[in-house]
Amino acid sequence: MDLSAQYRRIEHRIRSEMEGVLSSAAFINGPKVEALEAQLAERAGVAQCVSCASGSDALVLALRVLNIGAGDRVLCPAHTFAATVEAIVRIGAEPVFIDIDPRTFNLDAERLEHWLAADTSARVRAVIAVDLFGRPADYDRLGAIAARFDLHLVADAAQSFGGDHHGRPVGSLADITITSFYPSKPLGCYGDGGALFVHDTSLADRLRSLRNHGISSDHTRHDEIGMCSRLDALQAAVLLARLTIFDDELERRERIACAYQKGLGALLVTPTLSTGCRSAWAQYTVCLPGDTEEDNSDLATRRDAFVAHLREQGVPARCYYSPALHRHPAYRSVLHDGLPRTDRVAAGAFSLPMHPYLEAHHIEQVCQAVSEAGHDR
Missing domain, CATH: 3.90.1150.10 (Aspartate Aminotransferase, domain 1)
Structure with missing residues (x-):
């Protein structure tokens, strides 16, 4: 990566966006984060985007909001960054590795279907498809398989935001899509950051609660045990500048x-x-x-x-x-x-x-x- 060349190109935009945060003193959530979420949701063609502190946290939040936990199995590839599997373990579920297609490096739909047909444990609850190196997985086939076996389909699009699958943008291809804003990603910030894309606004509301210690929308009670995973407004400012190019x-x-x-x-x-x-x-x-x-x-x-x-x-x-x-x-x-x-x-x-x-x-x-x-x- 050459982040210096990119910074030189949009230095004035980044400084302007960050100055807006500094002068407002709204460092956590606030107008910049809301503006970023709105722009990202529009790009992805989904109802809501919910930002968070990292792509790793986004995976955990996705599984949490789908009520997956102890006793459940989640299928995913082994040819991926460790965060994909860490998330499954962190919420108490059991990961299962499925082989990949050697042409695309993504989850092999045939191997996935074969495993599901043979697994009679009734413990499989979800599939995490990883869009490795930026290429979207075959969501047409994976979505059909997930529907057939009544599973949630989660897209790990940490590397693929900005891509599309047969005209449908990454972010709209699964039940929940996560992405990462790590600096080396196609759309990266200058630290850690992540986001989730959902079609269902009620899921988005719960995700916003979960990322903020499980606090209710009116900030009067803790509805459930959440986590601290909010996107810093300064990172949102960087991403807003980056979106212009x-x-x-x-x-x-x-x-x-x-x-x-x-x-x-x-x-x-x-x-x-x-x-x-x-x-x-x-x-x-x-x-x-x-x-x-x-x-x-x-x-x-x-x-x-x-x-x-x-x-x-x-x-x-x-x-x-x-x-x-x-x-x-x-x-x-x-x-x-x-x-x-x-x-x-x-x-x-x-x-x-x-x-x-x-x-x-x-x-x-x-x-x-x-x-x-x-x-x-």
């Missing part, structure tokens, strides 16, 4: 992804999108081509050497979620369906530089380094 930044990310596809498509396994879908391109993640019979450990060794070569050439490549969560000590006991595709992707995938302020010569440098790394190996 967000569409332009998304278009820039799209152009960069197209340039990568043109330059790297013959060298690496590059991401593809279904017709009518748009990624927010939080990351541009590729895989090494290889023999399907190659051992995962050998693939990972080859991938790591490839990435090391890129870094030597000044290209800051990075391997995200490798190994996947079920291989980490904290999550080895989590039930799962074998996850062979998850392991394969985790062994072979890596991410290239992606932010709106990459120039043509940067893309050329990356493509040249990839070409040289391929020849050297």
Whole structure:
């Protein structure tokens, strides 16, 4: 990321928005937060947006408002950031890992349906679909499966806000959608922040109570045990400034992804999108081509050497979620369906530089380094 370039572009807007907060002394909630929530809800095409202190808290709040807790199971992928699973554990439920589609890196609808058909425990209450690296999951199929099994569908759109699925914007594709405003996200603030998107205003009202210690709307009583997860008004000010250039930044990310596809498509396994879908391109993640019979450990060794070569050439490549969560000590006991595709992707995938302020010569440098790394190996 190059947050400095972005800041230089909108410095005057950020300073103006933040000065409005400082002069008002409304540092928690207040007019800036309300204005941000209204703009985000309109962009997402939903009734309400409820901001909170982080994307991690947003996941917890989503499960809490759906009354999921001890004794319940929640299905999700293992190829994701730990916050997805932490939220399930934090509310006392049991996570179950489902394998991913190796082409999209998102939850595999077929594997999900297979698990649900075989699980006779009646404990599964929800599915969390993760829009990994900015590409929305297949919400048409996932929504149909969730409806068939009477489950809640939660979208973890921490990386995908700004994308859409067949013309429907991220935020409107599931029962509840969460996003993160961590600085490296497509729409990020200058600290931690998050939000939830809901179609039902009654859920929004309860979420606002839960994020503020369970206090009632008239501030006279505590209706339930909540948490302290309010968005700082200064962070809302940053996000309001960023929203003025967000569409332009998304278009820039799209152009960069197209340039990568043109330059790297013959060298690496590059991401593809279904017709009518748009990624927010939080990351541009590729895989090494290889023999399907190659051992995962050998693939990972080859991938790591490839990435090391890129870094030597000044290209800051990075391997995200490798190994996947079920291989980490904290999550080895989590039930799962074998996850062979998850392991394969985790062994072979890596991410290239992606932010709106990459120039043509940067893309050329990356493509040249990839070409040289391929020849050297």
